[in-house]
Amino acid sequence: MAIKIQTQNGEIKVENDVIASVVGGATIANPGVVGMASRAALRDGVNQILNRENYGRGVVISQTDAGVIVDVYIVVQYGMKLADISSSVQRKVKYYLDSYLGIHVPEVNVIVQGIETKD
Template identity: 30%
Template sequence: MADIIDNEGMEYGSVKIANEVVAIIAGLAATEVDGVAGMSGGVTSGITEALGMKSLSKGVKVEVGEKECAIDLFVVINYGSRISEVAESIQENVKNAVETMTGLNVVEVNVSVQGVNIPKEEKVEEEPRVK
């Protein structure tokens, strides 16, 4: 918890940021990066999506302390993207977004590439042979 103190040293109280909040910020920041097809969430997120509940923190695991946090991201990259560059951009974007919005110091952003998204070819409709 981070204590908020005014200029005169008077304490207002404490602020606690939930893990889910940090996870949502990190997940959204990661999907903003060019080359990211989406987040990989495993079995439980697949079940929640099947039930119509989209999880904004899918593919994100966080540990939040009083002043610091560590983030693990599980992503799917678009085919043709340079994985190392995309992963580095994810790390930078997530770190900046979480630190700016929460005031927490991000000590780690670990990116695990779980898959590659291969775009589906568009079907070309053939002319019928018989009219």
């Protein structure tokens, strides 16, 4: 499903894979975020950290009248404050989507799927 943006010159369709790539880039740019996790952790493997080509498996995008709602699944570094990491991810995802794609995002939900410890 593509997100449709109406402009004065016509309609723009942005595919979910493009949005997921932007969201993934914004997410992993945050200190304390080890990587993206799959939203189906039990099926795809709990410990699997997604690479750039698979960001779509760690991002859920839905379109509402208020704008685009984004759910982001992440793995964080042990010892970091989850509230600080989550707030940073939310701000950065909103900023990236607004500045790069012109998409209004009223809500970014951050779901921590795992914590990576140093062995």
